[in-house]
Amino acid sequence: MSSHQTGQTMKPATAAKKLGVYLPATPAAFQEGVVSRAELNELQANPPEWLRELRVNGPHPRPVVASRLGVSIAGLARGGVTEPLTTEQIEELRRELPEWLEKERATQAEVRKETVRLKNLKREKESGQA
Numbered sequence: 123m124s125s126h127q128t129g130q131t132m133k134p135a136t137a138a139k140k141l142g143v144y145l146p147a148t149p150a151a152f153q154e155g156v157v158s159r160a161e162l163n164e165l166q167a168n169p170p171e172w173l174r175e176l177r178v179n180g181p182h183p184r185p186v187v188a189s190r191l192g193v194s195i196a197g198l199a200r201g202g203v204t205e206p207l208t209t210e211q212i213e214e215l216r217r218e219l220p221e222w223l224e225k226e227r228a229t230q231a232e233v234r235k236e237t238v239r240l241k242n243l244k245r246e247k248e249s250g251q252a
Contacts, residue, residue: 131156141165143176144183144206181206191215194233197226 137157138145145153149172157165165173180186187207188195198204201222207215215223 130159132159132162133157137162137165139183141173141177142183142186143173144181147176147181147206148172178209180208180210180212182209182212187212191223191227193223193226193230197229201226 132140134148134153134155134157135145137152138148140162169177182190183206184195184198184203187203188198190212191198193201201220
């Protein structure tokens with residue numbers, strides 16, 4: 123193996139995931155090419171207009187939708203949300219607060235509490251053994 127470093131490239135789907143955007147909504151040139159690590163860094167540091175627009179208005183991929191609604195991706199699916207949503211659609215769900223969304227937010231809050239409890243328990247065990 124040589125220590126010569128080659129430029130890393132990634133598929134457009136990977137780059138879109140790292141940028142937090144929905145791939146089919148990106149420009150054709152982005153979807154059809156490959157993205158180098160340097161290009162990804164440049165897109166993150168100085169996003170072009172299309173990227174800024176997608177991040178603000180969407181459509182957003184499921185992980186972004188789930189995060190903005192405060193639920194898990196599985197919770198979205200249980201609520202029947204399987205397609206990307208725009209910012210406007212996300213805001214509408216927040217305003218309407220359907221029953222499934224309230225339930226999934228409560229579930230997510232319980233999961234977070236349990237995660238903290240387990241982390242504290244682990245910390246206590248580690249400090250007791252030290």
